[in-house]
Amino acid sequence: MKLIRTQSYLITPKRTISDFVSFPIQNYNPQTKNLISHTNNNSEKYLNAPRLKIPLLRAPSHLGHCSYRMQRLYNEDRYAANVIELPMKLDDYGLDKWIQHKCFTASVFDGHGGDSSSNFLQEELNKEIESTIPSKEGLDRTLKTFKDDIGGYWKRIFKKKNDIYDELKPNEEDIDDLRLRLYQSYxxxxxxxxKQESSRSKDSGNLLKGSGSTSTSVFLYNLNIRDNVNLYFNNSTISRLYISQVGDSKAIICARDGIAHSLNSIHHPTSLVESKRLNKYSAGFATDSFGENRFLNYANTRAFGDLIGKSKGISAEPDITSYIVGDSNLIFKHNLINETVAKKGGDECFLVLVSDGISNFATDQEIVDLVMTTYNHKYDRTSPQECAEEVVKYVEAIGGDDNASCLVIRLNNWGHWPENDRTGQLREDKLKDSISKMERR
Known part of the structure; x- marks a missing residue:
């Protein structure tokens, strides 16, 4: 497949994907090499301060991650965290121009039928997103390739290509092209x-063999395009948050009042939206011997890979949602409250990404409460890393039997939530019930 062509309003990006994040030393005086107070009077010193370049997955104070196979023979879950550079529109003295701007991204991939698809996504997804040049011609070419090579469901999608482009293309008010970029790159x-799975299946002589994977990703960038120092977890910062969803992994955000909010809808056969999308193939919906709803024997109606189901609508078309997160005072000042999660006005505490090995056993509020109570027991000594590990340990303790992965991403209001454990009794009951079952064996 050829790379899509550049369009005039975009610049051609160079490959800048990084596994590192640059943390400014906020209280450092470059003249005396002593710590200083970060105030408005020394903001220039702050911007010019030296930085610590730290691998994202080795920054436990800001990003926690944990994955465990549980009772499965292998762990097919994968996750990734990178800083990429994407074109953003800058209004410079009344003239719009596109410049490269840093964007943090984190993802959870839940593989099935093997780990080849989740491995591939872990290594290649963010590279593909950064290198893709969104355009009408490129989108048409991609959809035509699916129509010609796969057919079925994609013949209908190709007929809607103009409507899809109109829905995803950036309008005059947008400063990014992420919606179109994500759809096209996915x-x-x-x-x-x-192509990889088809080749592997032919080599093995088993055309029914092939892996697939879900993908839940978040993208965060500073709305101040001129500011490449402050990141999403800094105060005095407003960020744009995108959630891109394929499958049934989950993204959850903790609001400043400690309430959990789901940021995506899972792609299951029980979903009315998915049932409508796949109505032409309604004969593919069934219930297995365990009482679980399936589509063509798949638990998810959207996924990467899954070659056999691709012509019937098992697609990797992402559902994309967007919010404003960050400093509540700045959000109020710029009249952006209606774009925040549940219109609560910002100061969110943290994000959590989990595979269904977590979400099938714990509710959104349980997960969020577990992070908060883990921190509350130790306060500043507890990092997102310890919180992510605690979530996985809890699910294991209550009988989790599927691969379980958890990412905890610190936001600007980390640690400033009410000390109110809404699901403490529920978690205690689940733990007691699990112990009781073990004793009866």
Missing amino acids: LNLDYKIL
């Missing part, structure tokens, strides 16, 4: 996975 990458 399909491009899915096609690469399908």
